[in-house]
Amino acid sequence: MSELNKYGTKPLTFANYVVYGMGNFASQLSWTMVGTYLSIFYTDVFGLGVGAVALLMLVAKVWDGINDPMMGTLMERTHTRWGRFRPYIFVGAVFLVIFTILTFTVPGFSSTGKLVYAYVTYIGLGMAYTVTNVPYLALPAVMTRDPKEINKLNAAQMMGMTIGQIILNLSVMNLVKWVGKGDEAAGYQGTAFILAVAALPMFWAVAIMSKEQITVEKKDQGKVSEGLKLVFRNRNLICAMGYSFFNMFGILGRISVAVFFYMHCVGNYELISVFMMMQMAVGTLVMPFAPMVVDKLGKRKTAIISMIIQGGALVLMYFGPTTSIPFNFLCMIIYGSGYIAGPCGAGMMVDAIDDFDDKHGIRNDGMAFSFQGTAIKIATAVANSAFLLVMGAFGYVGGGEITPTVQTGINLAANLLPGIVFFIGIIPLWLYKLDEPGYMEGVRERLRIRSQKK
Numbered sequence: 001m002s003e004l005n006k007y008g009t010k011p012l013t014f015a016n017y018v019v020y021g022m023g024n025f026a027s028q029l030s031w032t033m034v035g036t037y038l039s040i041f042y043t044d045v046f047g048l049g050v051g052a053v054a055l056l057m058l059v060a061k062v063w064d065g066i067n068d069p070m071m072g073t074l075m076e077r078t079h080t081r082w083g084r085f086r087p088y089i090f091v092g093a094v095f096l097v098i099f100t101i102l103t104f105t106v107p108g109f110s111s112t113g114k115l116v117y118a119y120v121t122y123i124g125l126g127m128a129y130t131v132t133n134v135p136y137l138a139l140p141a142v143m144t145r146d147p148k149e150i151n152k153l154n155a156a157q158m159m160g161m162t163i164g165q166i167i168l169n170l171s172v173m174n175l176v177k178w179v180g181k182g183d184e185a186a187g188y189q190g191t192a193f194i195l196a197v198a199a200l201p202m203f204w205a206v207a208i209m210s211k212e213q214i215t216v217e218k219k220d221q222g223k224v225s226e227g228l229k230l231v232f233r234n235r236n237l238i239c240a241m242g243y244s245f246f247n248m249f250g251i252l253g254r255i256s257v258a259v260f261f262y263m264h265c266v267g268n269y270e271l272i273s274v275f276m277m278m279q280m281a282v283g284t285l286v287m288p289f290a291p292m293v294v295d296k297l298g299k300r301k302t303a304i305i306s307m308i309i310q311g312g313a314l315v316l317m318y319f320g321p322t323t324s325i326p327f328n329f330l331c332m333i334i335y336g337s338g339y340i341a342g343p344c345g346a347g348m349m350v351d352a353i354d355d356f357d358d359k360h361g362i363r364n365d366g367m368a369f370s371f372q373g374t375a376i377k378i379a380t381a382v383a384n385s386a387f388l389l390v391m392g393a394f395g396y397v398g399g400g401e402i403t404p405t406v407q408t409g410i411n412l413a414a415n416l417l418p419g420i421v422f423f424i425g426i427i428p429l430w431l432y433k434l435d436e437p438g439y440m441e442g443v444r445e446r447l448r449i450r451s452q453k454k
Contacts, residue, residue, distance in 0.1 A: 008448040009144045009213045012153070016143070019209045021156030023089075023136050026202035028164025029195040030100040031129065035255050035380070036165075036276065037172060037188075038103070038122075039388065043398035045184045046106055048118065050392045054385040056118055061382075064126045065374040071134045072370025083212035084366065085135035085142065092131030093203035097196040099125035104192035106185040130373060132203060138369035139206075141350045142214040145444050150350050151291040151343045158342030162284040168195070169276035214451075230364050231371050234356045239432040240348035241372045243303055246425025247345060248376040250310065253383025254418040260391065261414035264402045265322050275328060282336025290342050299344040299351070300435040304426055306341030309334060311422030318415035322407075351434045351443075358443045383421075387413035 005011050042053045075084050102121040109117055140153040172191060179194070180187020231237060262272045294302050313335035320327050349368060357363040394409020396402075434440060 005146055006448070008451055009146065011146070012144055012149050016209065017152055017156040019205050020139065020143075020153050021160035022202045023206035023210075024157040024160035025164040026093075026160075026199035026206075027129075027133055027136070028161055028168055029199040030096055030125075031133075032165045032168040032255075033100070033172060033192060033195060034103065034125065035252055036169065036259060039256055039384065040259055041104060041188055042118065045188060046114065046118065047111070048115065050388055050396065050398065052115060054388040054392070056115075056122060057388075058382070058385040059119070060123045060126050061378055061380060061384075063123055064130060065378045067127055068130055068134060068370045068374035069367065070370075071130050071373070072367035075135055075138070075366030075370065082207075083142070083215075085138055085212060086207045086210060088131050088135045089203055090207040092128055092133075092135075093200055093207075095128035096125070096132050096203075097200050099128045100196040101189065101193050104188045106189070130370075134370045134373045135366075136203075136206065137346065137373070138365055139210050139212070140346065141353055141365045141369070142212040143210060144213060145354075145447065147347070147351075147440060147444070148291065148295070151294055151347055154343030154346040155287055155290045157346075158290070158339070159284060159287045162280040162287060162339065162342075165280040166277040166284065169280070170273050173273060230356075230362060231367055234352055234368075236355060236432055236434050237349060237352035237368055239428040240345060240352055241368075241375050242428030243307075243348070243425055243432070244345040244372055245375045245379045246421055246428070247303075247307070247341075249379035249383045250314075250418040250421040250425070252376075252380045253387055253421070254314070254414055256380075256384045257387045257391065257410070257414045260396070260410050265407050265411055265414075266325075266328060267323060268325060271325065275332065278329060278332035279336030279339070282333050283339025283342070286337055286340045287342050290340050293340055294343060294347070298435040298437075299341075299348050300429055300432050303341045303344040303348075304429050306338040306344070307422045307425050307429070310338035311419045313338070314415045314419030314422070318411055318419065322411060348432060348434070351440050354440065354447060355434055355443050358446050383418075387417060390417065 003010055039053060039057075042048045042056075043050055048056070071088075075088065080087055099121060103118075103125045105121075107114060107117050137157075140150045143153065144150060175191040175194065176184065176187035178187075179190035258276060259272065262275045263269065266275065268275075290302075297305075313331050316334075317328065317331040320331065322328075349372060350365075353363065353365050353368055390413040391406070391409045394412070395406045396409060400406075
């Protein structure tokens with residue numbers, strides 16, 4: 001017992017935080033490339049129209065929204081000596097590598113054949129990402145009961161994310177040029193291969209080193225519909241997921257069209273990579289301070305401040321002087337400081353799961369995190385499709401003339417709309433009720449006592 005902390009779990013080490021954070025770095029080697037460059041790859045290299053790309057992304061994400069709860073069901077019914085979550089990370093990472101490469105491959109098919117190929121590979125990529133990432137994000141809930149350790153784990157994975165995004169945005173286009181040597185299709189495929197293969201050992205390290213300390217009884221879990229009902233009965237969990245939904249809607253939706261803004265509105269090609277990573281660089285600098293800020297202000301207040309900062313920065317950018325380099329840098333520095341709330345969404349979810357477990361004796365962490373994955377993927381799909389369609393409505397066509405009207409549509413999609421989304425995301429935060437000082441300490445003490453009695 002001397003090795004256990006007051007919550008009944010073995011204290012985590014610095015290596016645990018580093019390796020766990022490395023998992024989200026590995027995710028970005030696939031997903032940032034997809035989120036940032038797939039739209040422009042599909043329109044300008046693969047040869048699909050903007051409308052076809054928007055529909056493809058919407059259909060793929062709707063399917064993701066269906067298979068994520070299926071993944072949660074599998075996780076909650078899995079009981080192995082390696083845990084419930086880690087085996088899926090180990091196996092899913094292999095398929096993530098394969099489908100990342102295939103997604104950025106241009107086949108020698110007809111227009112119809114290429115469209116079918118795009119559907120198959122992109123949907124396959126989404127499924128591989130689900131198998132790998134849903135259990136990865138759920139791991140903090142079973143690695144420890146210490147709320148400070150949970151905050152540090154979530155901060156570590158957010159740092160992994162931002163560092164991965166920085167490296168990707170600084171290197172992808174240069175890699176495409178270097179690997180392709182003038183052939184963009186070959187450049188994208190080769191770059192995807194390099195990045196995806198580099199991610200594999202990182203995922204495996206997470207699967208090996210992130211031990212699951214909190215176990216659940218092996219019993220009949222009931223139908224999938226029953227699991228979903230339990231998720232919806234947990235009001236605080238729904239509020240936490242609602243916040244994550246709007247936060248990811250704004251962040252990932254903007255990322256998917258930001259490259260168009262910097263190419264066609266700001267018009268400084270040399271600084272595109274710098275602009276794409278600026279807010280992430282700032283986020284990486286502020287992220288180590290996130291656990292301290294959260295400890296002082298609480299998760300809910302920190303998240304509200306973050307949404308105001310991010311939304312305000314993008315609205316300011318929309319109405320400001322578009323071609324001013326210093327102004328754009330200033331806005332991105334302000335926007336990046338909103339990353340201080342990085343651990344809040346996942347931390348609030350863990351609190352809601354523990355609170356529900358305390359009240360009802362049911363721990364539905366697998367279903368909860370899979371459903372959160374569904375919400376985020378639907379948010380990403382709607383954002384990608386909506387923002388691309390807004391650009392199309394203002395006359396944007398891949399390779400076409402960039403008129404002032406087209407520039408207005410791009411600016412609207414890249415800045416004003418995501419900014420408004422951030423402000424909407426404050427609503428579920430106001431409804432979240434688990435941030436009272438000392439409340440979760442009592443919950444976790446009761447859970448510790450209960451686990452010792454088993």
